[in-house]
Structures are given as structure tokens and as C-alpha cells.
Amino acid sequence: MNLSIQEGEFVTLLGPSGCGKTTLLRSICGLSAPTEGTIHIGGTLVDDPAAGVYLPPNKRELGMVFQSYALWPHMTVRGNVAYPLKARKRDRASIARRVEEALERVGLAGLGERQVSDLSGGQQQRVAFARALVDRPKVILLDEPLSNLDASLRIDMRQELRDLHRQLGMTTIFVTHDQEEAMTLSDRIVLMRKGAIMQEGPPEELFATPARPFVAEFLGYDNMVPATVAQGGDEFVVVRSHLWAGDLVVKTPAPLQTGDEVRVAIRASSISVSHISEAESDSRSGARVHDVKFLGEDIEYSLRAGDLTLLARVPAQAERIGVGSRVSLDIASRVAVAFGQDSNDVLGGSPAYSAPQGTGVLTVPTKLGVS
Numbered sequence: 001m002n003l004s005i006q007e008g009e010f011v012t013l014l015g016p017s018g019c020g021k022t023t024l025l026r027s028i029c030g031l032s033a034p035t036e037g038t039i040h041i042g043g044t045l046v047d048d049p050a051a052g053v054y055l056p057p058n059k060r061e062l063g064m065v066f067q068s069y070a071l072w073p074h075m076t077v078r079g080n081v082a083y084p085l086k087a088r089k090r091d092r093a094s095i096a097r098r099v100e101e102a103l104e105r106v107g108l109a110g111l112g113e114r115q116v117s118d119l120s121g122g123q124q125q126r127v128a129f130a131r132a133l134v135d136r137p138k139v140i141l142l143d144e145p146l147s148n149l150d151a152s153l154r155i156d157m158r159q160e161l162r163d164l165h166r167q168l169g170m171t172t173i174f175v176t177h178d179q180e181e182a183m184t185l186s187d188r189i190v191l192m193r194k195g196a197i198m199q200e201g202p203p204e205e206l207f208a209t210p211a212r213p214f215v216a217e218f219l220g221y222d223n224m225v226p227a228t229v230a231q232g233g234d235e236f237v238v239v240r241s242h243l244w245a246g247d248l249v250v251k252t253p254a255p256l257q258t259g260d261e262v263r264v265a266i267r268a269s270s271i272s273v274s275h276i277s278e279a280e281s282d283s284r285s286g287a288r289v290h291d292v293k294f295l296g297e298d299i300e301y302s303l304r305a306g307d308l309t310l311l312a313r314v315p316a317q318a319e320r321i322g323v324g325s326r327v328s329l330d331i332a333s334r335v336a337v338a339f340g341q342d343s344n345d346v347l348g349g350s351p352a353y354s355a356p357q358g359t360g361v362l363t364v365p366t367k368l369g370v371s
Helices: 021-029 077-087 092-105 121-133 151-168 179-185 203-208 213-218
Strands: 002-004 010-014 038-041 044-048 062-065 139-143 171-176 188-193 196-201 223-231 236-240 248-251 261-266 271-276 287-294 298-305 308-315 326-331 337-340 361-364
Touching (some): 010 021, 010 179, 021 038, 021 062, 021 171, 062 121, 077 092, 092 121, 171 179, 188 203, 188 213, 196 203, 213 261, 213 337, 223 308, 236 261, 248 337
Parallel strands (some): 002 361, 010 171, 010 188, 038 361, 139 171
Antiparallel strands (some): 038 044, 188 196, 236 248, 261 337, 271 326, 287 326, 298 308
């Protein structure tokens, strides 16, 4: 793995459980020791097992918010926030000033004497943020800090986190398995699997142009449909399938040739369905409704076409189609993505993300931009 994070950047490590994102975060902060490679923070070498270099966590000038918040229940809000400063033996005047500044930044001014056990989940999270920020760290690390909150509070805290990052401009590394959190918060997403980077880039890029089948499936491309390339190309190709009428223009992350067999990744929201009578239907095209789910603003159809199961999601105001009905499929052009049949997180025979050879290097800048 080779990763460099820029000054003031908000980078999210995204991936399923067990992909290594929390291990990477713990390695950055010094709670886990890498077995090889190097880690630099602001130009300072903090980990290099081959050279016997290891800088302990308390000397890395990082702030961290844990998933469980890790607050001391016997302390007040002020006591929790002040703890890192006291551990570093800051003078009393500096401690008092910085604690009040940190509490004000996270919206907890005036609550310094409250016991943390008396606070709501959202307030406890703000205490954890204040404690991470109070000593003005070079980098702040966030290990799934929103996962313990209910849905509505999680949305509110996302916005507060965005506002805080915009206000402070601090380099931030955020760990989550939630795609929506990653899309909402990040300047750059690093999508991981089994300790490797599958793809990295701005949220819009990963959402619109996944480079691998795994990336597409993880980021919400609900359907993988077999098709044949009718017209090859480098960025867009024309594909045909018995599931829809006519040709469909789709994107491709790697060149494809006419006649290639491909898998087309399609979001459920990109498929529209229309009821057709048995007399109108061609048994070789379209699909049959297997199940119908009401999702509030949308209706989700589970469709069967031979051995293939598809999902289609349409606005709730659209015509309701019953289970067992025959439907034709209309798929939005230029939004689906075609992958070669031999691609298994490797496209066209070469990785979509190709890390430099040799031991890994992780570089995290300081706020001053030294790297």
C-alpha cells in the first residue's frame, strides 16, 4: 500500500469489515506497529521497522476520536477535554484557555462542569471531538465516530463535522464502512479490500466511474448483467442483451473490443419498468416481477429473468405493477459500467490502481504542509 495525504485534505478510508482500514488508522497513530514499510507524518519518520524506528503515540501530535468515544465517566466535560493537555504538562492558563476554545468550537460552551454520563450521545461525541482538537494536532483521526448514533442524529453530526473541517482546515483521516458518510464528507475516498487499495479518488469519480467490479458492487451498483459488446471503445461502448430492446451505451474503465462478453453494472435507480401483456411479450426479453417493496419515496421491484435476479427502483408515484406481471426494461444511457468477463477486481489484465513496487510508504502532512 502506498498512500500520500495532502495538507488540509479530508480522506476517508472506506471498505467492508476486515479490509484493514482501522488497522491502517491505528498504525498511523502508533497503536499498531507495521511489520514493514514506513510512515511519515509532516516529514518526520514515525515508523520504519527495518531501521528500528518507532515514535510512540503521545509524540506523534495527532488527535483521535474512537468509535466508543473513550470518555472517562468519572470526569466532567472539562476534565475529559483537558486530560491531553495535563498529560503533556501544559500550564494552567493555557489549559483553561484551550479547553474553552475547544468546547466553543464543538458547541458545548457552558457545559464544562457537566458529567459526561449525563450527556446525550451527540453531546458525548462532541466532547470526544473537543478532546481530539484541544492540543491543536497536526492530523485528526476519526475511527467510525458516527456509527453509535441514531439515523437522524448521524445526519446532523455529518454536517457539523463538515462545518468543523471547513472552519479548521485540518488534515483529517476518517474511517467508515458507510458509503453515504464517505460520499458526504470526503475530499478523497480510499476504498480498501483485504488490506489493498481498490480505487481512490474524489467521491464523484468513484460513484460515476468505478474501476473494478468490487468497487461497483460496494458503491451501490445493484445489478451485474451479462451482455455482448456491439461496438467497442476505450471509454464508452455499445452493448446488447436479451434483457432490453436495442443497444445501450455504457461506460468502461478499460478498452473493450466488439464481440467481447461483459458484465454490465447497473444501479437499480437507472432501470425503469413498464408493464406489458403476455401477448405483447417476447419470452426472450424483459423480466417478470417477483416481489414489490414500498420504500417511502420509491418502489423497489425484484425481477426475475431466467436465472438472473435484478433490482429496479422507481418513484412511488409511478404506476404500480403487481407480482407476476411481465415487464420490459428501459435502462438509462451512459450511466451503467461494463467490465470484461475476465475481470476480477483487475480490468483488462492490469490493476485499476497500481501501487509502486517495494515496501509501503504512507505520508501524512502537517497543517503547515511539510511533507
